[in-house]
Amino acid sequence: MRKSAIKKLMGFGTAMMVAGILAGCSTAKTESKGNAAGNTIKIGVNMELSGAAAGYGNSQKQGIQLAVKEINKKGGINVNGKKKKITLIIRDNKTSTSTSASVAAQLVNKDKVNAIVGPATTNAGTAQIPNITKAAVPSVSPSATDPNYTLQKSGKVQPYVFRACYQNNFQGSTAAKFAYTNLKAKRVAILADNSSDYGTGLAKAFKKSYKGKITASQYFQEGDKDFNAILTSFKNKKIDAIYAPGYYSEIGLIIKQARQAGINVPIIGSDGMADPKLAQIAGSKSATNVYYTTPFSTRVANQNGTAKKFMTAFKNEYNEEAPTFSALAYDSVNMIKEAIENEKSADSVKIAEGLAKIKNFDGVTGKITIDSKHNAHKPIVVETLTDGKVSAATEIK
Amino acid sequence: MQIFFQQVINGLSLGSIYALLALGYTMVYGIIKLINFAHGDIYMLGAFWGYYVINVWHFNFVLALLSAMVVCGLSGVIIEYLAYRPLRHSPRITALITAIGVSFFLENGMSYLFGSNARDFPQAVKQVNYNIGGVRISNIQLEILLTSCILMLILQLIIKRTKMGRAMRAVSVDNAAAELVGVDLNRTISFTFALGSAMAGAAGVMIGLYYNSIDPLMGLTPGIKAFVAAVVGGIGSVPGASLGGFLIGLLETLVQSIGLSAYKDAVVYVVLIVILLIRPMGIFGKNVKEKV
Structure with missing residues (x-):
């Protein structure tokens, strides 16, 4: 049932895209594809801040805000030798697919963001794909895990859809x-x-x-x-x-x-x-x-410099242990930063190209490599709980 | 056989919560013919109040339960005063939509103020498991069953034996006539809201203790299930709501125990449809003919 719903949505999306292209023909487009970067880099957040998935969405928001704060403190992202700060535009999709689609449209068309982080859930994430694809703005979802999320109906990869988590x-x-x-x-x-x-x-x-x-x-x-x-x-x-x-x-x-x-x-x-x-x-x-x-073990984190730094920073900022969702969201922002620095440009199309090429990126949740289907590959561990505490972490190869 | 009795215990403890909630629906409906969709959220308020007083003021369980009943009773009265009273003479659909609005307001207001994460309820009563012939029952389950039964009995006494109860029954039959013979309509309706909401508050604290997890959206599903329970039992009837609650609890448990857990909500709603088709007034409902 779920699948057919997604298929329908995708079908609708394709129809919208066709309509968009046709509309484009009549108005004779002059500007180039995607959103070009201004004086600051605009990152949009399309997130479940209320509704059923609000718990996860708010954890992710904390991770995103922490990442942006840290980057801006260091002067911003290095775009071809010039430091540019990040402006964060956070919008709530209310854990609803229709709101997610309209939030995405608002972010890419009105706010002119260069990249999007979110949404947290596969359903809301799938709903935003038609709008961001039309505007050529990439998105990184911290936690949309459905295998088909990054794929088109034909099995080809969605050019502007990425994720920071496993499938x-x-x-x-x-x-x-x-x-x-x-x-x-x-x-x-x-x-x-x-x-x-x-x-x-x-x-x-x-x-x-x-x-x-x-x-x-x-x-x-x-x-x-x-x-x-x-x-x-x-x-x-x-x-x-x-x-x-x-x-x-x-x-x-x-x-x-x-x-x-x-x-x-x-x-x-x-x-x-x-x-x-x-x-x-x-x-x-x-x-x-x-x-x-x-992907993210507090135990393993203690041996990993990047993760350890994140854990301390998170605790100082919010006074609690960092949940996995925050770590994934933190990585999502930093993956966008990495893409911008590698491509030496913060234009949305370039960011998408950069994201697809990420290799061995040193993230909080492990060394991340994006594969040809835009999935994040990283090591996986099994944590064991004893009396409510993590007592062992086994790496599974 | 052991498994069967275990499932009956599971069903009864689940059902007692639905029953407590269904009482609030049925009483309010009986009096002003309004389905108070914000009722499930009052239950959530009760759970959060219990969380707060046990953690911050170190109340014991009984005190937390009683104070939650008072606070929820008060908030029920306030909601009635602010949201429903101005609409008393509007069409019923207006009041119904307002009830849904109040429900959204409470859910999202609490999410905004306290965050939407699930939080753990302080364990004010230490859990002990009893083993009776292979059937496990915890002291908390017993407490829930017992408290619910006592509360339902008290409620029945208030409605049948006190002056206020008589006023409530009078208003539910014909509010204009009741007003003519000197019943204070506003006070009676406020009292009904207070009683129903107090029951929901008690249910909230008990659920918090039993499941150890509360969140601002916790009232949503139980609220709807309790509404079904009230309809099945006969909306407007107090014994019907209790029975309907236990029935829905047992039914849900039965469906899950035979391996159809994916359909447990569907089965509950199918029962609702069947009841509405076969016996629209519910099990205990009276078939009142409208005179022209």
């Missing part, structure tokens, strides 16, 4: 490998978030590459608070582990209620869980024997 297939198959090989789990129950492409996509990828037996797959909705019924039904299925891809707000509750119901098997999840709030919601005693795949 689902990679993360799901890593979790499957980890469950089967490292945890020796032969029977797994899946409990996935059904309300986002993130949860369903990960569950699908896990199912495809897991070698053991999947004894049950159940789904929940974002905002659900009661998982007792589902967990009780898992009890007589002789499971070795639970795979629960989703965000910390629900997975925290699942962990709490599973332990309370006497289910003590490992619970494996995804990077949406990598947040200190997970252990707070689950209760630190329950958050034991919990694993999740993540």
Whole structure:
């Protein structure tokens, strides 16, 4: 269903583009393609600041603001020998696809931004593609994980769409490998978030590459608070582990209620869980024997200079531990900076070219390389929680 | 068999929350024929109030529960006074849309003021699990069941045995006639809002304690489910709302336990449609014929 909706949207987008091109013919365009840079570099933020995904959106906003503040403090971005500061234009898409499309139009046409960071979710992200493509302004989404997000319907890559996170297939198959090989789990129950492409996509990828037996797959909705019924039904299925891809707000509750119901098997999840709030919601005693795949590990971060600096800066700025979403958003801004410096130009078309060429970029979430499909490649780790604290981080190759 | 009883316990604790919320819907509807969509958000306010007083003023659970009931009761009265009273003589659709507006206002206002992240509720009561013949039940589940039942009993007593209760029943039958015989309409309606909202506040604190997670949008889904519960039980009927709440809780648990969790909300709404088709007045509702 989701897919068909996206397809429809893309179809609509193509129609809009055709209309745009036709309109362009009659008015005889004089200006060149894209938004050229002025005295400052304008970065637009199309973000979920209210509505269902506001929790993630606001974390990302913090990461973006921190990155911009740091860059501006150093005088700005070096564009061909001249330092230019960043002006940030933040707009709320209310976690709605139609608002996301209109916010994107506003950013590229009225605000004339040179690049966009966001949105956080695949659905809102897909909705902005027609408008930014028409205006030739690139976007970097910190957390849109659907494999098809950066691709056109024909399978060709979207020229102006990038992401700073993994795509689902990679993360799901890593979790499957980890469950089967490292945890020796032969029977797994899946409990996935059904309300986002993130949860369903990960569950699908896990199912495809897991070698053991999947004894049950159940789904929940974002905002659900009661998982007792589902967990009780898992009890007589002789499971070795639970795979629960989703965000910390629900997975925290699942962990709490599973332990309370006497289910003590490992619970494996995804990077949406990598947040200190997970252990707070689950209760630190329950958050034991919990694993999740993540690009950004606070433990690994201590050995990595870039990440360590970010962690301290974030703590000084906001008085809390940096969540994964903030780290990804921070990287998104710095990827745009890298692209501008490499291309020696802050024109939107040039930024897009630069983003596509990013290699071994030293990000907070690891060394990032953008591949031909505009996905970010970086190392992946599995973090282990014991008593609510990260007790081990295993790198999966 | 153990699993079955475990599921019944799960269903009952979920259902008691829906029942408490459904009471507020049903009472307000019974009196002014308004579906108060902001009701779920009052429940959210209750949870946040509990969070605040336990964390900052170190209230114990009972005190937090009672103070949340008072605060939510007050906010219910204020909402009625500011938003619904000026619209008393407008078409019902106007009031309904206003209720949705109030709901948005509360949700986004709280998100704006306190952030939309989920936060952990302070554990004011230490959790103990009892094991009765293989069925696990926690002291918090027992507390929720018990508190809900006591609150519903008190409510029933207020409605059936007090002067205010009689006034409420009179207004729900015919408000013009009630006013003629000396019932103060505004006071009665305010009182109804206070009672319903106090129930929602209690539910909010209990949910916070039980699930340990609260956020500004937490009232959205339970609010709608409770509305369904009220309709199933017979909107306007107090025992109907309680029964409807427990029924919806058990039904949802049943659907999830047989592996159809992806359809649990769908099943609840299908039941709503079936009830509306077969018995539109609900299980306990009276079929009132309109006289011309």
